[in-house]
Amino acid sequence: MTALTLTNVNKSFGNVHVLKDINLEVEDGEFVVFVGPSGCGKSTLLRVIAGLEDVSSGEVSIGGEIVNTTPPSRRGIAMVFQSYALYPHLNVRNNMTLALKQEKQSKQVIEQRVAEATRMLNLEDYLDRYPSELSGGQRQRVAIGRAIVRHPKLFLFDEPLSNLDAALRMNTRLEIANLHQQLKTSMIYVTHDQSEAMTLADKIVVLRAGRVEQVGSPMELYNNPVNQFVAGFLGSPAMNFMPASLISEGDTRTLGVRPEDLFQSDQGQLKASVQHVEQLGGDTNVIAKVKDHQITARLFGQHDIKPGAELSFGIAEGKSFYFDKDGARLRG
Amino acid sequence: MNKARTNPLNTAAMHGALILYTLIALFPVFVILINSFKSRKAIFREPLALPDADSFSMIGYQTVMKQGDFFLYFQNSMIVTVVSLTFILLFGAMAAFALSEYRFKGNMLMGLYLALGIMIPIRIGTVAILEMMVATGLVNSLMALILVYTAQGLPLAVFILSEFMRQVSDDLKNAGRIDGLSEYTIFFRLVLPLVRPAMATVAVFNMIPIWNDLWFPLILAPAEETKTLTLGSQVFIGQFVTDWNAVLSALSMAILPVLILYVIFSRQLIRGITSGAVK
Numbered sequence: 001m002t003a004l005t006l007t008n009v010n011k012s013f014g015n016v017h018v019l020k021d022i023n024l025e026v027e028d029g030e031f032v033v034f035v036g037p038s039g040c041g042k043s044t045l046l047r048v049i050a051g052l053e054d055v056s057s058g059e060v061s062i063g064g065e066i067v068n069t070t071p072p073s074r075r076g077i078a079m080v081f082q083s084y085a086l087y088p089h090l091n092v093r094n095n096m097t098l099a100l101k102q103e104k105q106s107k108q109v110i111e112q113r114v115a116e117a118t119r120m121l122n123l124e125d126y127l128d129r130y131p132s133e134l135s136g137g138q139r140q141r142v143a144i145g146r147a148i149v150r151h152p153k154l155f156l157f158d159e160p161l162s163n164l165d166a167a168l169r170m171n172t173r174l175e176i177a178n179l180h181q182q183l184k185t186s187m188i189y190v191t192h193d194q195s196e197a198m199t200l201a202d203k204i205v206v207l208r209a210g211r212v213e214q215v216g217s218p219m220e221l222y223n224n225p226v227n228q229f230v231a232g233f234l235g236s237p238a239m240n241f242m243p244a245s246l247i248s249e250g251d252t253r254t255l256g257v258r259p260e261d262l263f264q265s266d267q268g269q270l271k272a273s274v275q276h277v278e279q280l281g282g283d284t285n286v287i288a289k290v291k292d293h294q295i296t297a298r299l300f301g302q303h304d305i306k307p308g309a310e311l312s313f314g315i316a317e318g319k320s321f322y323f324d325k326d327g328a329r330l331r332g
Numbered sequence: 333m334n335k336a337r338t339n340p341l342n343t344a345a346m347h348g349a350l351i352l353y354t355l356i357a358l359f360p361v362f363v364i365l366i367n368s369f370k371s372r373k374a375i376f377r378e379p380l381a382l383p384d385a386d387s388f389s390m391i392g393y394q395t396v397m398k399q400g401d402f403f404l405y406f407q408n409s410m411i412v413t414v415v416s417l418t419f420i421l422l423f424g425a426m427a428a429f430a431l432s433e434y435r436f437k438g439n440m441l442m443g444l445y446l447a448l449g450i451m452i453p454i455r456i457g458t459v460a461i462l463e464m465m466v467a468t469g470l471v472n473s474l475m476a477l478i479l480v481y482t483a484q485g486l487p488l489a490v491f492i493l494s495e496f497m498r499q500v501s502d503d504l505k506n507a508g509r510i511d512g513l514s515e516y517t518i519f520f521r522l523v524l525p526l527v528r529p530a531m532a533t534v535a536v537f538n539m540i541p542i543w544n545d546l547w548f549p550l551i552l553a554p555a556e557e558t559k560t561l562t563l564g565s566q567v568f569i570g571q572f573v574t575d576w577n578a579v580l581s582a583l584s585m586a587i588l589p590v591l592i593l594y595v596i597f598s599r600q601l602i603r604g605i606t607s608g609a610v611k
Contacts, residue, residue, distance in 0.1 A: 052506050073512030085503035089525055099511035146511075158503075 001064065003028050003154055003186035004049065009058035011041075011048055018044050020210045022058070026154075026188065026203075031180050034190045035197040035233070036207035042190045045207070046156055049188065051075050063153045073102065075154075078147035082159040084139040086131040086146075093127045096146045110149075117145040120179065137168045144179070155187040161196065173199060194234050198222070206230050228327035231256050237285060242293040244322065246270065247315075253330060254323040259285065259298035261319035268312035270295065277305050286311070361587060368392050368580035375576055392577030395568070396585070399578070404557065405564035410589070412474055412560060413542050416481035417535055423482070424489030424534065425497075425527070429519050431490070432497040433505070443494065449487030454480065455547060465552055472555040480548050485538040496530035497523060532600030536593075543590050561586045 004026040011019040018041045026032050034042040047053045049060060051072035060067055067075050078099075086095050096117060100110045118124050121141045131139055140160060147155055157176070161169045177200055180187055191197055197204050198218045206213040206221065206229075214221055214230045225231035231239050237259045244251035247269045262270070272288035272295060279302065286297045286305055297313055305311070322330040366382055367375050374387030381387070396402050431443045454461075461480060462471075470476040500523050508518040524531070549563040565582035568575040 047506075050506075050510060052509060072506075072510045077510065079507070079510050081503035081507060083501055083503045085501060085507040087504070087507075087522065089521070098513075102512035146507075 001028050002026065003030070003063060004188070005059075005061045005064075006049075007059040007061075009045075009048060009060060010056045011044060011053065012056045018210050019048065022210075022212055024205060024212065024215065026186050029184045029186055031187045031189065031200055031202045032205060033197040033201035033203070034188065034205045034207055035192065035194060036213075037233070038192055039209075040207040041210040042192075042207050043158060046079075046158055046188065046190050049154075050077055050079050050156055073099070076152055077154045077156055078150045078152035079156040079158065080140075080143045080147050080160045082162055084131070084136075084143045084163075086139055086142055088131055091128050091130050092123060092134075092142050092145075095131070095142060096149050099146070099150050113149040113151070117148040120148065120182065121145050121175075136164055137172060140164065140172060141175075144176070148179075148183070152185065155183075155185055157187065157189040159191055160189075161191070162193070176200065195236060198234065204234075206233060225321070225329065227329055228254065228256065228323040231321055231323075231329075235259075237296045237298060239321070240295040241323075242290065242295065246290055246293065252325070254325070254327075256321035256323060257295075257315050257319060259296045260300075261316040262295070262297035262313045263316060264297070264299060264303075264311055265314040266312055268314035270313040270315070272311055272313060274305055274307050274309045274311060276307055277303075288313075364580050364583050364587070368577070368584040370577075372577055375580075389577070392575075392579075392581030393585075395575060395578040396581045399567070401556070402561075402564065402582070402585075405559050405561045406585075406589075408474060408558060409543060409561040409586075412477045412481065413539060415474075415478050416485065416542055417539055419478065419482040420485035420489050420538055421531055421535060424486050425493050425524060425531065426519070427486070427490045428493035428497050429523060432494045443490075446490045447487055449483075450491060454484045458547070458551060462551055470552075472553050472558050474553065474558055476552040477548055477558075477560070480552065481538075481542045481545075485534075485542070488537065489534045492534055493527060493530055496527045500526050529600045532597045536597045539593060539597075540590060543586075 002025050004024070006022050006024040009019055009022040010017070022045060034045060036042050044053060048055055049062075051067065051070060055068060062075055062077065087098065090098065093114060096114055097110050100113065105113075114127075118127065121144060123138075123141055123145055126134060126138060126142070131142070134142065140163075143160070160176070161172055164172060173196060176187075176189075180200075189196075189200060201218055203215060204218055204221055205215050208229055214226045216224075218234075221230060222234055225234070228241065232241065235258060239256045239258050240262070241254055241256050244253040244255040247255065270290050272290045274286055274288045275294070276287040278285040278287070281302070282300075284299045284301070284303045284305070286299060286303075288295055288297065288311065295313070324330055363379065367379060369383040369389065369392075370381075370387045371389035371391060374381070374383070374389070378387075383389075427446065431439060431446075465471045465476045470479070504522055504526075505518050508522050513521070544562055545560075546562045546566070549558075549560040550566075553559070554563065561582070565579060565586065568578040568582065
């Protein structure tokens with residue numbers, strides 16, 4: 001069964017066309033990540049799915065039911081917000097139970113669901129605290145708990161980790177992944193961080209300027225991007241782009257090579273002067289200039305390279321991507 | 333911390349200036365209070381002297397209690413002020429919520445139209461208001477005053493509150509919507525508590541002019557049973573003879589409730605004024 005189907009969804013604010021003909025299917029139990037630069041419409045799309053915004057045209061159906069005119073609370077969804085959005089005047093327990101009380105669930109059901117969620121999220125000790133007495137990570141866990149207790153058909157996450165610091169972000173990311181394994185509910189997750197997308201998703205939806213650029217599993221998108229935008233957006237450090245004429249005279253295409261597919265070799269085609277070296281311990285990122293084009297090479301292990309050195313890089317066999325001047329992928 | 337702020341000389345100068353201002357501001361209140369406890373002769377002999385055994389007299393308060401129904405005036409003032417404030421805050425907040433929360437055609441225009449009232453003094457319309465009150469039979473009723481004061485207070489209330497409501501996180505309201513709260517619940521339970529400092533600011537800014545107003549009570553409700561405190565105190569001021577003891581006593585008693593309400597609201601008021609500047 002499909003958890004969510006979007007058919008030709010369009011959304012405009014006045015004259016601004018934010019979402020353009022979005023078509024998408026989310027299967028039951030799938031973890032789908034919407035990723036794209038800021039302003040690409042990914043949050044708007046999430047809000048359309050949640051029912052916080054109406055579609056201008058098109059159809060949204062959740063669990064096989066068209067919900068275009070259904071209010072958010074009856075769509076069987078739960079949402080986790082970037083700013084946590086906990087009710088400041090309610091303690092943790094009441095924050096979690098408010099929606100259930102609105103649904104007129106029995107006391108037993110409420111009790112049991114809160115117990116279940118607090119156990120999953122280790123929130124037992126905080127039930128009687130107020131949001132202002134919690135740290136950022138704890139607040140986000142409460143926000144997730146508030147979503148879990150509703151037993152939704154679909155979870156919506158709106159950049160839930162961007163207010164957390166780096167270490168906590170890693171932990172919470174793992175927790176969300178665990179949660180998905182335990183609950184086996186469909187989840188839609190919006191982020192601008194490609195590493196979150198790569199690590200969490202079963203399926204990534206790359207959006208740009210209100211359009212879906214490509215849909216697929218993380219590795220599909222990484223190994224087989226349909227255009228220069230997707231190729232450049234996924235992967236860190238990002239893919240190198242340079243005129244193909246650098247390696248073969250008169251070629252007008254754009255050449256794309258991932259940093260890890262460049263290797264140091266005296267016979268290499270790319271003669272580069274090193275600008276900067278990032279020693280990460282496990283890897284070494286070499287930022288160098290080939291004529292006027294900056295490239296990044298990711299070398300495995302530790303290398304003693306000094307800025308100013310002249311090096312040659314080769315491109316791993318079969319790892320070059322070619323794009324035309326509009327950014328479309330050229331194959332073969 | 334800013335260096336200039338920790339400089340003791342600057343701190344002293346700042347406090348000096350503030351203390352001086354406090355003294356100037358409190359001086360009239362102080363004069364009214366001390367003189368209300370003095371005999372008529374003592375008031376004129378030495379207006380700035382404190383009441384002593386010789387000059388102490390409660391005659392002013394006795395006159396006020398005897399003449400005119402002071403408690404009725406007091407009650408009228410209280411009813412008018414409290415009900416007007418309630419209406420201003422309730423309707424002002426509701427209008428502000430609609431203007432800041434919902435996108436609809438003419439939203440901007442409606443906001444500007446409501447703000448127009450800030451620039452036009454309501455007293456310009458006194459004659460028209462009086463005609464309207466006569467036509468509706470509301471002359472000499474507290475309702476007339478309440479309606480006028482509500483109209484007078486709304487523009488500024490809508491203006492200030494809508495600014496503050498724009499700052500309330502959208503995520504919070506949306507979380508409420510997803511949890512199945514009605515728009516009214518979101519307004520009363522989520523948004524209002526968060527703009528409480530702004531509400532207090534609006535309340536104080538409106539309370540004092542309403543409490544002190546002489547103009548509209550004199551024109552719209554001069555009857556004995558609807559007189560407000562300020563209007564009631566005027567009976568002691570005559571064209572030729574003024575009963576200063578009574579006037580000062582009445583004023584002293586009129587200051588009290590405002591003072592108490594101000595103390596209650598002031599904490600919130602300061603937060604409301606500074607919340608934009610200090611994060």
